[in-house]
Amino acid sequence: MAVLSSARCSALSNWYADAARTLPWRDTSDPYRIWISEIMLQQTQVKTVLPRYRTWFERFPTIASLAAAHLDDVLKAWEGLGYYRRARFIHQAAACIESKHGGVFPQQFDAMLALPGIGRSTAGAISSFCFATNTPVLDGNVKRVLKRWYAMPEATDKTLWRQAQQNIEAFDNPATCNQAMMELGATVCTAKKAACASCPVAEHCTSAFQAESTTKNSKTVRIRDVHWQVHLHLDMQKGIWLNQRPDSGIWAGLWTPPITELNETPDKTPCHIHVLSHRRLHLYCDVAHNPPSANGQWVADISKLALPTGIHRLFAKTGVRIKT
Numbered sequence: 001m002a003v004l005s006s007a008r009c010s011a012l013s014n015w016y017a018d019a020a021r022t023l024p025w026r027d028t029s030d031p032y033r034i035w036i037s038e039i040m041l042q043q044t045q046v047k048t049v050l051p052r053y054r055t056w057f058e059r060f061p062t063i064a065s066l067a068a069a070h071l072d073d074v075l076k077a078w079e080g081l082g083y084y085r086r087a088r089f090i091h092q093a094a095a096c097i098e099s100k101h102g103g104v105f106p107q108q109f110d111a112m113l114a115l116p117g118i119g120r121s122t123a124g125a126i127s128s129f130c131f132a133t134n135t136p137v138l139d140g141n142v143k144r145v146l147k148r149w150y151a152m153p154e155a156t157d158k159t160l161w162r163q164a165q166q167n168i169e170a171f172d173n174p175a176t177c178n179q180a181m182m183e184l185g186a187t188v189c190t191a192k193k194a195a196c197a198s199c200p201v202a203e204h205c206t207s208a209f210q211a212e213s214t215t216k217n218s219k220t221v222r223i224r225d226v227h228w229q230v231h232l233h234l235d236m237q238k239g240i241w242l243n244q245r246p247d248s249g250i251w252a253g254l255w256t257p258p259i260t261e262l263n264e265t266p267d268k269t270p271c272h273i274h275v276l277s278h279r280r281l282h283l284y285c286d287v288a289h290n291p292p293s294a295n296g297q298w299v300a301d302i303s304k305l306a307l308p309t310g311i312h313r314l315f316a317k318t319g320v321r322i323k324t
Contacts, residue, residue: 008204009171017178019187021046024053024080026100026179031130032063035093035164038122039086042139046186064103067094075253082309084253089117107131116122120161128174136164137178141185148189151206223280227262227270228251230285230311232320233292240322242305245297250279255305257285258294272317274310283314 020026023046025037034055040049059068059077071091078087093115097105105126106112112123124135136142139160146160146167149154155163165180171177182200188195194207202208233241240256262284270282299305303323315322 006170008201009177011204012180012184013176013199014174016176016183019200020179020183021187024050029130031107031126033057034126034129035118035122036107037089038125039090039117041083041084041088042122044081048081054075058071062103063094063105065105066091071253071261072305076304079306080309082295084251084306086117086271088253092116094116109133124309125178126170128178131187132174134165134168134174136161136168136174137182138164139182139185140191142178142181143188144191145181147190148194148207149201149205170313216301221278222277223275225265225280225282227265227282228284229260229262230271230283230314231258231260231288231292231294232285232318233257233288234320235298237300238298238301240298240320241292241294241296242299242302242307243294250276251308251310252283253306254308255299256308256311258292258296272310272314274308274313281310283310285314285318 012220017069019197019208028034037049037053038216040053040056052132056077061070069091071088074087074091075084078084081087081130096115097103101111106115107127107130112118112126113120121136121138125137127133127135131191138157142156143160144164147155150163152159168174168177179206184199184201187200196202196205196209199208203254235241241257243258245254245256247253266283266284268284269272271285273312274283299322314320
């Protein structure tokens with residue numbers, strides 16, 4: 001398997017210097033800020049991350065402030081990013097950094113890997129960006145670029161990790177290597193289309209101008225339909241009755257009105273359909289006139305609690321108005 005050539009390194013570095021998007025996490029070597037950006041960007045688009053990244057550090061300027069925060073506050077700050085398990089891991093990791101590392105983000109690669117929610121690729125990004133180590137990133141974009149460069153559509157992660165390690169060692173600057181590879185996959189060598197005509201390394205790519213035929217098709221994700229009855233208990237003075245979802249499952253740890261899962265599909269149109277990665281939630285709502293019987297609390301101001309996007313959209317569609 002070929003090692004990254006010096007010509008390709010030079011072409012990729014020069015392109016990145018001219019074409020890289022201006023993003024706030026690229027202007028810092030603070031491992032706390034890099035860590036948060038890497039977790040936020042997992043399965044979430046840059047345009048969605050940007051406003052929440054900025055406000056995150058207004059709410060939690062230091063790892064110590066994050067570790068000391070209540071989980072509800074962390075989930076609220078994460079609201080709209082989805083995959084809330086990531087926020088739970090961040091909170092747990094911050095506590096671990098405080099207790100085991102004196103509040104300082106660890107520099108050792110193995111110590112990073114030991115933190116909740118940080119895998120090899122995320123640790124590679126933090127370590128290379130902040131501490132200039134030859135630790136590669138292997139996110140979805142980098143995997144796609146490597147498979148196309150070397151015409152290896154069926155390559156395993158083990159093979160790709162080996163190639164990524166060889167590539168980063170051929171670069172003078174490991175941070176530039178990782179950033180450029182991710183940027184190329186995000187903006188030029190994309191999943192929908194390989195823009196070979198504008199690719200800075202097309203002449204060094206085995207699959208140039210035929211990349212689609214060498215890229216393995218992703219598996220179709222089976223989405224299961226789920227039907228939920230959402231019970232709205234409303235009070236002019238008290239607000240709305242909410243309870244906290246269990247720590248596992250859909251919308252884990254978030255606040256919603258009481259929900260009953262329906263065994264049969266109702267013979268009516270749902271008030272809102274919300275699509276998750278593996279579930280399509282059909283939400284039907286009713287205004288309950290009896291006092292709430294489920295565990296929970298009256299909430300007059302929902303701005304303090306993290307509610308799922310699907311519930312916010314249900315409220316908007318049904319005209320439910322609570323202070324936010």
